[in-house]
Amino acid sequence: MAPRLLYLIFVRLVGLLVLLGRSSAYKDVELLVLRHEVAVLRRGKPKPRLDWVDRAVFAALTRLLPTGLRLHRLVTPDTILRWHRRLVAAKWT
Template structure:
């Protein structure tokens, strides 16, 4: 246990010494690389779509269907009551003809 503690302290001290020796230019380069990686990851992550189980829980939390604002969407699923599907493209003002 004491040996592990000494090892962790040693690793932290060595890391701190290495950071103190870095130039401002290398820190700027690291920041640019991290920003680029973050931008790439943001492009890869899509919009989360709730499963049917998630939708059931949301509907249960809101009460019986239709208790919310009419036409308010829950992540792309229109709230128009029972037996209806998503609105057609014409309802959104797009022309498919």
């Protein structure tokens, strides 16, 4: 029990130090991305459906996030590339 408590305290302190080291612009962008993700998740009943506006917002905002944070979002860089491939395939077929 005590080692787990010490571990959790250590993880929270390291997380706090990481947050203090980031600029306010990254924090603001991350908050915008999280708010939009919550809005999309609330809208979808079984599985969230993303329309082109949601995709554009996610694509624009995730480019501003640091690389470590991009990988843990609802929309990852691979997702954005898949959307682009589908868009190009639909346009040129």
